[in-house]
Amino acid sequence: MKQYLILAAFALALAAPAHAQQLKATQVPATVVAAFKQKFAQVKEVKWEKEGDKYEAGFEQGKVEMSALLSASGELLETESEMAPTQLPAAVQAKLASTYKAYKVTEAAKIVTASTGATSYEAEVMKGGKKRDILFEANGQEITK
Template structure:
């Protein structure tokens, strides 16, 4: 039984590590760090993660959790701002109530794609101890991640 639990724990940790890896700032490309510092000079405490070949800087600004996704060359790709689930747009809340009935929305965020300004909303839904992230357009349509 202990072996089975250890195996499951190892698999979960390995899966998480494949999704995003925490990095010290020294391992983040200088161009990405410089672009972040230029955009957010007042932010001192930054948590860096690597997602595929992109770099995410997580931080808190004005007591709100945020993150920005940057390319290795320092191009800003998207900005994510946490929000209370109750502040999601009405069409998103309606879709969640119908498509995810019985789920609880535990976290929410607004994501703005750089360049286009396109806005998507992310909702973390959970039920029975399992959770997943779901993305929506402002009009409540579910979009692929």
């Protein structure tokens, strides 16, 4: 019987949708908040989420919606800046037009990996009410995760 309960719990865990957990600033470790404030001192309003063992801070910088992903120790891992789909690099737009012509691009973002400075681009596409995120290098090559 115990084996069946463990198996059922495991099946439920797999079936549960993976999504971020909304947090209040007081629920975020002080080291993470301090590291964020050091990098983004001018930001006043932050919405926090926990994604696995990482913390995501959502905010506006100027008129750009952004997010910063930080480790539990406060290390900045990446930043993401929203952009209009028309601002994606030409090679990315060409790839979307040829490979994903049946899809509508609904959102776009520029992602910068903090440790390397590497830049990638994300396009959220929709077809038949289903959304999908696709990552690209600036040259239009898809990135698989």
